Amino acid sequence: GAEISAKEIETLFRESEDYHLAEMMNFPGVIEKVPEVMKKIEVAKKYHRIIDGHAPGLRGEALKKYEEAGIMTDHECSTLQEAREKIALGMYILIREGSAAKNLEALMPLLDEAPDKVMFCTDDAHPDDLSERHIRHSVLRCLEKGYDFWHVLRAATINPVEFYGLNVGLLQENDPADFVVCDDLKELNIQEVYVNGEKVFDGKNVLVDIPESPVINRFEAEKTDPADLSIPYREGKNLRVIGVVDGSLFTNKLIMEPSVESFTSLNRLPGVSRDRMYRNDREETAQKGNERTDLQAVPDIKRDLLKIVVLNRYIKNARPVVGFINGFGLKEGALASSIAHDSHNLIAVGTNDREIATAMNAVIEVKGGIAVTLREYTDVLPLPVAGLMTTEDGEKVAEKYRQLNRLVQEAGSPLQAPFMTLSFMALLVIPELKIGDRGLFDVNKFDFTELWV
DSSP: OOOOOOHHHHHHHHHHHTOHHHHHHHHHHTTTTHHHHHHHHHHHHHHHHOOEOOTTTOHHHHHHHHTTTTTTTSSSSOOOOOOHHHHHHHHHEEEEEEEBBBBBHHHHHHHOTTSSSSEEESSSHHHHHHHOOSHHHHHHHHHHTOOOOHHHHHHTTHHHHHHHHHHHSSSTTEEEEOOOEEETTTTOOOOEEEEEEEEEEEOOOSOOOOOOOOOOOOOOOOOOOOOGGOOOEETTTTTEEEEEEETOOOOOEEOOOEEEOOOOOOOOOOOTTOOOOOOOOOOSOOOTTTEEEEEEEEEBBOOOEEEEEEEOOOSTTTEEEEEEEOOOOOSSSSEEOOOOOOTTEEEESSSSHHHHHHHHHHHHHHHHHEEEEEEEEEEEETTTBTTTTTOHHHHHHHHHHHHHHHHHHTTOOOSSSHHHHHHHGGGSSSSEEEEEEEEEEETTTTTTEEEOO
């Protein structure tokens, strides 16, 4: 809902030495030296700040240009060869093991090959996973595989502290006393945690007060109606379809024949205003040749051809952008979420317009969250902090999240992390085909593209 330019970044850098330049996700913009992108990098260099990278699958000459621009890290490596190439250029590799993207198994050899160049990260762990595992889980798996104990511990502790200049003691003279006490060096169960010499965890309880913060949330989206999600059929045309790859942030660009039905007079959902004019957007000016007013393109469960919808949450009367997706595997129902990297608009996937709209409206009702609609039943986890987080107890949130996941599985999805996968379908910088609040986006061409082809 806002823009952060080089000017705002410089203001932040002037105010605090703790800020760095996070993920330069627009790697095509770096490679092509887009002026506004390069301004941000130059500001970071001016203030001698870390410049984090984000370059999935980038290799060869394009990678060299990316690194030469000043990019220092990458957490998107999925193969050992890719990671080795980036390390050879001087980059640091963060080995990721998140809820949807899991690269630890493939990248473990780096721990012994380049122990001074690797760190661990999760890069998105959902509540159910986070309640059971984090960095310690990655450490234990590497030790089980026989990697050098000190190399593994270094990746988890010393490397990130030194690389990012974190204000954390390293058990050196005159350092603050920041350390954990473990039961042994095999299981590494945490018995106590000390920060600046003060015990903050006794193995069961956190011993410090958690300060309250004001709740900030910008959520202007209004409830939608099934009729808003219809797609008029284009005679003689096929559909561009997002192809989901389970366990990966990458998608495939598919071409599929549409399934077509006659328009029906759908029942209006309660509380949805139809007396409104949509704001002008890109779809208003899109070519609509061969469009039929009596036929519409619809989901086809047998072919796993489902609808995907993105709605701008920051303005009123935004027009939903509707496309098609393959790989979610739903046989019924719909799911919706206001976690949709990076703009965090409202995103939904489902088997029919009515349930998609119902799930979306459940999220809109609570001003952000995740929801599942299945057989006339809707369950929602509210996320009142920016539509992304909650102030509720972590374990309670984790259990609620597990409950929603079970509903999605009951609806037929085989995905290991359906909500996490959904959140990345709106990330317009990871190939190949994604969807945003302005339409389908071809990441390889780095431009919007039409639904019909």
